[in-house]
Amino acid sequence: MLGFLQKMRAGGENALSQLKDKNLFRGAAAACAIVGGIDNDWDDQEQEETYTALDSHTALQAFKGQAAAVIDEFAPLAVKFGGRKQLFGMLEKIAGHEQAETIAYIAIDVAMASDGLSQKEYDAIVKIAKALGVHSSMASDLADLAEEIEDE
Numbered sequence: 001m002l003g004f005l006q007k008m009r010a011g012g013e014n015a016l017s018q019l020k021d022k023n024l025f026r027g028a029a030a031a032c033a034i035v036g037g038i039d040n041d042w043d044d045q046e047q048e049e050t051y052t053a054l055d056s057h058t059a060l061q062a063f064k065g066q067a068a069a070v071i072d073e074f075a076p077l078a079v080k081f082g083g084r085k086q087l088f089g090m091l092e093k094i095a096g097h098e099q100a101e102t103i104a105y106i107a108i109d110v111a112m113a114s115d116g117l118s119q120k121e122y123d124a125i126v127k128i129a130k131a132l133g134v135h136s137s138m139a140s141d142l143a144d145l146a147e148e149i150e151d152e
Contacts, residue, residue, distance in 0.1 A: 025063045027094045029054060029070040030087040031107035031128045037078025038124040047071055053110045059102050088131050095133035104129045104138060116150035
């Protein structure tokens with residue numbers, strides 16, 4: 001099993017940290033929006049799946065029920081280059097935070113909840129990890145994730 005999936009499903013002391021800061025929650029939503037809109041077409045069903053994944057994610061329980069409003073705010077930005085640039089700017093502001101890696105893993109978890117991982121989604125996740133300053137610490141998991149890319 002992939003290392004990041006083990007981290008996502010781990011319980012107790014091994015579980016990912018709970019995000020309690022609203023800016024970190026918005027960063028997690030921005031990362032998920034980037035992945036969701038990377039193909040320039042983020043339909044209502046995909047957005048609904050993102051709401052559900054964010055609202056049910058163990059690291060985001062302090063913000064349960066708030067995902068829809070934030071994703072609705074970010075959706076128009078997610079499907080165009082200039083908008084994604086703004087979302088990446090949000091990530092860069094929280095780069096290096098002790099929970100930045102958790103945000104990257106949330107984006108991976110949401111991406112994996114869809115119908116498989118595309119090359120564009122993988123590339124977006126790598127860029128997200130770089131923007132958050134956690135690319136090198138996640139190198140092994142990103143290499144494992146590359147094996148999950150489905151042919152388009």
